Amino acid sequence: QVQLVESGGGLVQAGGSLRLSCACSGRTFSNYAMGWFRQAPGKEREFVAAISRSGRRTDYPDSVKGRFTISRDNAKNTVYLQMNSLKPEDTAVYYCAARAVMLMSSLQYEYDYWGQGTQVTVSS
Numbered sequence: 001q002v003q004l005v006e007s008g009g010g011l012v013q014a015g016g017s018l019r020l021s022c023a024c025s026g027r028t029f030s031n032y033a034m035g036w037f038r039q040a041p042g043k044e045r046e047f048v049a050a051i052s053r054s055g056r057r058t059d060y061p062d063s064v065k066g067r068f069t070i071s072r073d074n075a076k077n078t079v080y081l082q083m084n085s086l087k088p089e090d091t092a093v094y095y096c097a098a099r100a101v102m103l104m105s106s107l108q109y110e111y112d113y114w115g116q117g118t119q120v121t122v123s124s
Helices: none
Strands: 003-007 010-013 018-025 033-039 046-051 068-073 078-083 092-099 118-123
Touching: 003 092, 018 033, 018 092, 018 118, 033 068, 033 078, 046 068, 046 078, 078 092
Parallel strands: 010 118
Antiparallel strands: 003 018, 018 078, 033 046, 033 092, 068 078, 092 118
């Protein structure tokens, strides 16, 4: 079993930055590809970023590309999401997820474990 705990959410003005963290425990973190997803009120959960087990490969949707950066520290069992140039439409609950394979994925159903989420609110 894998436990994922997100932190770092909060309230920020448009144009500001936040860094989310997701701490992983229970299994060998480096065995898992990781992803970030978000869900805004009244909307479906959507893909935000993904990173391979080694950290050498990343993926982003166009909506955040160039503004968000996913990274991981396998020694600290933690994955990060650096969010810059935040917009009000980035407001959502952000979730990290883990899948027990090498390759990253943008598909929610391919992830095995999920955190409880952290709220990010961007004011205009």
